[in-house]
Amino acid sequence: MTDTAAPTTTARHRHDAGPAVAILRGGTGEHVEDVIRVLVESGVRAIELTTNTPRWQDGIAWAVDRYGSGAAVGVGTVLEPRQLDEAAALGATFAVSPHTDPAIGERAHERGLGWYPGAATPTEIVTAWRHGARAVKVFPAAQLGGPAFLQQVLAPLDFVDVIPTGGIGVDDAADYLAAGAVAVGLGSPLVGDALRGGDLDGLRTRAERLVAALAR
Structure with a gap:
């Protein structure tokens, strides 16, 4: 892919479904649909199902069928371009990787998926952007230095x-937006035990608190 120059416009990208992306990883697959339902009902409408989550394909298909354009559903932990083919066929609209691989970026664009590759250093961040990232996943954010970094x-x-993304808690997510992020990705600090143990009440409480904090 041809490198892109830094844009001159001051308009900023925002994730299609809002400033919070819920990352669903792990568990047994039993509670995937219930977790997605609670998140969307609570106002978290960007859902990323990782490829190392059991039944991630079923989760994407179910969410797309139930919510349509009311939620943005994506695939995460994409390590091979072929994984994008399956996700796109299921109706996913975006793809996330922990790293930057131009081949994955190319396939994402071919499939019409927004691409969010992972990067840590300034050099990696600019490289990912110039390879066509819709936004760059700065990872692992908390360990790199948090909002100050x-x-x-x-x-x-x-x-x-x-x-x-990475180590961001519900109560400090807003600090990342204040530092210049266009959205934040939250995994276990938001999802908690809901995927494995089915604690949906705790999930709802955290999700509603997150949405309220990011709306301020």
Whole structure:
């Protein structure tokens, strides 16, 4: 893919379904649909199902069928271009990887999927952006230095849209938006035991708290 220059417009990308992306990873697959339902009902309408989650295909198909354009459903932990073919056929609209692989980016664009590759350093972030990322997944965000790190990186790279992910808690997600992120990705701090143990009440409480915090 041809490298793209830094855009001159001041318009910022926002995730199609809002500033919070719920990352569903692990569990047994038994509670996938219930977890998605509670998240969407609570206002978290961007759902990423990772390829190492049992029944991720069923979850994507179910969410697309139930919510249509009312939720953005994507596939995560994409390590091979072929995984995008299956996700796109199921109706996914975006794809996330922990790394930047131009071949995955090419296939994502061919399949009409928004591409969110992972990067950590300024060099990696710019490389991912120039390879056509819709936004760059800064990962693992908390371990890299949290909002302070993000603010420092975006000072010279303010043309790059970033979605920090990794170790972000419900109560500090808003700090990442204040530091310049266009959205935040949350996994276990949001989902908790819901995928494995079915704790939907706890999930609903955290999701509603997250949505309220990000709306301020």
